[in-house]
Amino acid sequence: MTATLISTGSPFEKTFGYSRAVVKGGWCFVSGVTGYDYATMTMPEGVEDQARNCFATIAWALNEGGFTMQDIVRVQYTIIDTALVDAVVPVLGEHLGDIRPAATMVVAGLIKPEMKIEIEVTAFKG
Numbered sequence: 001m002t003a004t005l006i007s008t009g010s011p012f013e014k015t016f017g018y019s020r021a022v023v024k025g026g027w028c029f030v031s032g033v034t035g036y037d038y039a040t041m042t043m044p045e046g047v048e049d050q051a052r053n054c055f056a057t058i059a060w061a062l063n064e065g066g067f068t069m070q071d072i073v074r075v076q077y078t079i080i081d082t083a084l085v086d087a088v089v090p091v092l093g094e095h096l097g098d099i100r101p102a103a104t105m106v107v108a109g110l111i112k113p114e115m116k117i118e119i120e121v122t123a124f125k126g
Contacts, residue, residue, distance in 0.1 A: 001025055006064045008038050008057065020057070023065040028123040032078065033057045034115045047084045047116040051091040054119040062123055070099055071123035077105040078118040088117060 006021040007013050013020060021030040035050025036043050038057065044050055059069055075096060079085060085105070096103075101121070110118055 004065060006061050008061070010036070010038050010041075021061040021065055023067075026125045028062060028065045028067045028071070028125075030058050030061050030121045030123070032076075032118040032120040033061075034110065034112075034118050043114045047079070047088045048091050050115070050117050051088050051095075051119065054117060055091075055095045058119065058121055062121075065123075067123045067125060069095065071125055072096065072099055072101045072121045073124045074122040075101045075103045076120045077103070078108050078110065078120075079105060080107070080110055080116050082107055084116060 001024060004023040005019040006023065008020045010020070018031055020033075021028055023029075033054045034043075035047075035053040036057075037053055044053065055069075062068060062071065077092070079088065110116075
């Protein structure tokens with residue numbers, strides 16, 4: 001079974017040696033996505049806008065692989081501070097509230113100081 005590699009063209013993908021997403025069989029694994037707007041390589045200040053950008057990139061990657069947001073079965077959120085959770089929860093619910101995948105939220109540092117949230121998903125088409 002061959003894997004299909006999906007790339008946004010972000011310089012991070014080549015530098016760090018990863019794909020934005022990998023499709024294998026009925027599965028699509030989307031790498032952790034931060035809040036960058038990849039068209040402009042800018043990062044919004046607020047965690048809410050960063051999360052919206054994450055979901056836009058995730059939706060794009062899923063679409064490139066022949067999947068939709070409704071195919072998401074697993075999500076992991078990494079957020080840098082518990083104080084940001086209340087602000088970002090409405091955005092998470094806006095995008096995944098009807099889908100309701102299995103979920104984990106981790107509080108941890110991210111690799112750049114402007115990054116406040118990273119979202120990783122797994123999608124399945126059975």
